[in-house]
Amino acid sequence: MPLSSALRPLLAPAGTLRAAINTGNPILARPAGDGGAEGVSVDLARRLADQLGVPLQLCVFDAAGKSVEAVTDERADFGFFAVDPVRGAGIAFSAPYVLIEGSYLVRYDSPLQDNAEVDAPGHRLVVGRGSAYDLHLSREIRHAELLRAPTSPEVVATFLAEQADVAAGVRQQLQSDAAHHPGLRLLPGRFMVIQQALGLPRSRGAEAAQALAAFVEEAKASGFVAQALARHGIEGASVAPPAG
Missing domain, CATH: 3.40.190.10 (Periplasmic binding protein-like II)
Structure with missing residues (x-):
């Protein structure tokens, strides 16, 4: 048309x-x-x-x-x-x-089992700088510390290098990265x-x-x-x- x-x-x-x-x-x-x-x-x-x-x-x-x-x-x-x-x-x-789901990724041995448990003192959460997740979590996170990877595709690499507690991003991207890094899992559901x-x-x-x-x-x-x-x-x- x-x-x-x-x-x-x-x-x-x-x-x-x-x-x-x-x-x-x-x-x-x-x-x-x-x-x-x-x-x-x-x-x-x-x-x-x-x-x-x-x-x-x-x-x-x-x-x-x-x-x-x-x-x-x-x-x-x-x-x-x-x-x-x-x-x-x-x-x-x-x-x-x-519409796209945003998810959290953690290590298999992480005590975290639910999205609501992420925002707690002492937790470090990695997100892509300037991404929709960064903007959303910058407003919503009250207790956890946000760490910013240079781009969204670098979130999991930064998460591993910094030995952080949680990675946040597009569910499909996190699933793909988890398949290449044994020992990682997604929390059930979505945070946004x-x-x-x-x-x-x-x-x-x-x-x-x-x-x-x-x-x-x-x-x-x-x-x-x-x-x-x-x-x-x-x-x-x-x-x-x-x-x-």
């Missing part, structure tokens, strides 16, 4: 749609062999560029914080982010298109559900934000998001319900 050509100056003012892609979240994107990226968010970026009738440029970052900065500073036209009020200061979000949305600089105005939001709703309703999740073999993430 082509978008109005009147939206091109708002969504792609340079004539090319610049999409900030975060490969630190393997559910949504991962590095490609050519130095680019592939995944659900890349598929959505291509769909938006096609509907606008403009070329697509991928701006690939290895951490969520870097992607947020690129869009906030208008070095990219839009990006794919977990909705968070801190990021919302400079970014206008659509409704979510995907992350709402993944599209976002653009607030300076682009209400009309641009509304157009991006409408694009997301159409991508969900048409089955495109569900098909992209299936095409890339993604498990543990679900299509978000319609806005409202």
Whole structure:
């Protein structure tokens, strides 16, 4: 469904749609062999560029914080982010298109058995710097100490190197890392559900934000998001319900 050509100056003012892609979240994107990226968010970026009738440029970052900065500073036209009020200061979000679980990982011999036990004095909790988990836990954790890995994919390595008590992140990433490091286990359940949305600089105005939001709703309703999740073999993430 082509978008109005009147939206091109708002969504792609340079004539090319610049999409900030975060490969630190393997559910949504991962590095490609050519130095680019592939995944659900890349598929959505291509769909938006096609509907606008403009070329697509991928701006690939290895951490969520870097992607947020690129869009906030208008070095990219839009990006794919977990909705968070801190990021919302400079970014206008659509409704979510995907929901992802956040989990905790510990050693097999850890006494921790439940998510509610993590926030206690003396516990050290590792999280990816600038990630949605970092932002959420920075507000919610009252007693445990937060340690920050440079990026989300480095959380488990930092957890092991620092001999910390808990690692926090995307369930699928933690499961993958645990498979390569015997002696680790995930706590049951989840400590948060992350709402993944599209976002653009607030300076682009209400009309641009509304157009991006409408694009997301159409991508969900048409089955495109569900098909992209299936095409890339993604498990543990679900299509978000319609806005409202």
